Amino acid sequence: MTIQDDIGPKLLAAGYVADDTLATALQLTLSLRRPLLLEGEAGVGKTETAKALAAALDTRLIRLQCYEGLDATATIYEWNYQKQLLAIRAREHDNVPADAIEKQIFSEDFLLRRPLLEAISQDKSPVLLIDEIDRADEEFEAYLLEILSDFQVTIPELGTIAASSRPYVILTSNGTRELSDALRRRCLYSYVEFPDHARELAILSARMPDLESRLANAIIGFVQQLRREDLEKKPGIAETLDWAAALSGLGVNNLGDDIDKITQTMICLLKTEPDLKSVTREVVSRLSGKAA
């Protein structure tokens, strides 16, 4: 029918293997034009989804990384103060009335566009990724609600700027804070799980086509088993890819061959000290035995 029906293959062409749920969610986002809220543990590929969508639609990706204390000046717009000061100084001896200077320095030339304003003033609808929204404050959520519902920004000195294009919005959250119901209700929702064996294998072979298939299979088997252990931080897809690269760099062909070496490479998968301690040589040998 339209672009929506072949988003899956297009994502695949962009090097991203989406499961049915995610593909459907993205298609709904495209056809309903509503923001999509992706939740899930760190490392399940939420941010990658937005990148892949931008690549699949062949459009710009505008990314807003959230952090505590994020405010309107960092996300919507800011005046270029240095330039304003210079402009005032340059006009000092021209005898220009003050209100003319004011008009000049509060014009679009002096406006610094931040990601949210940038996203609604493009020619072609971009993908707007609002990453880790749970890290931002609740006040920021309120701004965001206004922009997501009206797609316009009001600047006191300039007036209202309406969207020239409606961005496709993807929000991600690691669940460090509960989001407000108002925000949730405006979004489509999808909970992203760690990929299953087949999908993770597909991702690995899409990213590292040179890897021998038997080894790739064993790597995925190992990581899938490892995620079932009682860990503080489960390894994500990026960690799997790192580890696979490390193993192929070290010339490992079989996971069962050299347990000590494999144990040393656990630093690619496990990122906290207690986790590294709990996954001992014995655990590695048990897991690689199962995976092989």
Place this chain on the structure above:
Amino acid sequence: MAAGTDRATNAPLTDRIIGFVDHLRANGFTVGTQESGRIAAYLAEHPLPQLPRIRLELKILLTGNRDEWLRFDELFEAYFVASGRERTHIRRTTSPHVKNPLRHAPVWREHLADTNAGSDAPQIESDHAGDVSGEATGRLIAAKQSVDRKTDLKHIVDPDEMRAAEDLALRLAKAMRYRLSRRHRAARHGRRIDLRRTIRRALPRGGEPIELFRRTTPDRPVHIIVFLDVSGSMKHYSRFFLQFVKGLVCSWMQSDAFVFHTRLIRVTDAVRDRNSARAMTRLALMAEGFGGGTKLGESIATFNRTYARRLTNSRTVAIILSDGYDTGSADELAAELARLKRHVRRLVWLNPLLGWQSYEPVTAAMQAARPYIDHFAAANSLESLAAIEPQLAQL
């Protein structure tokens, strides 16, 4: 194809889906008429997909958090496959739409403010005879004295006084909460210069920024997580503490409440409920299945495993309201508190027994816990509850 014909062919399905939205709502989902309208509009405009696809699309459209995401499939099946079967028994415990409120579960009757609290009072009185504190009986007779902030809460037995004390606890907590969350301070000596205002004011002076405006990052409210011990040994205190917790936890500030006994239960939603009779009913339903004894270590472990990553941040203060009489192992408690400590900024332990004259925190659990506690204080009177405020204000 014309939208009109689609609308006609999809009409029975639309009805069915609106029924399904009602079904979800009855099961505690936050979906409204807006959502049903959107779905009807969506179905009218799009050709009908296959059933698994509809299920997936509805799931994405109608869920809003992980809990709903995980429950959706079950509810979908119940409605479209075995219609109405699930509806009668599942999820009634947390739904705010419980039609026939059940009476308080027996174990809770001792803890909760009930409208017919008069019948509870003599029981508390008789319990006092066996209590450690020698002066308890003397105070009991003087029950007519007015509630003041210094009175040990366990000495308050008159129903009117109890209500007054509960009211005071609630107001106290609300006042503390307000102070904590006051966001804006005068920024005369702020760290950064507010360039926008400075340049605006510089215009009439020929662009010379003579007056400098400053701004500062406001103090942010802390995030509070309260753990309330509702075991038998705490029963004289927990009803007041519950009011205190209710005042502290509110919908517009980040805060969470848990009660524990032998298990840990998250009661944030229930205590946020403005309708206090309904809130109590919900609490009572949640508390079903509680046994005797206290398993502090296990309860904290549940929190660490299930909630800690999601609910804590760099400004979290954990408050444990417990007397430290624990039937679990002290080693486990110490290990779990150590883990909890990594997630939260401060750990405050309020022990009602500490206000007693001859009490020494010598129980194995208290001994094990001491190294991890940042602030250990009494909480046997309303005044002592008020005294923890500085602990919450500074991080």
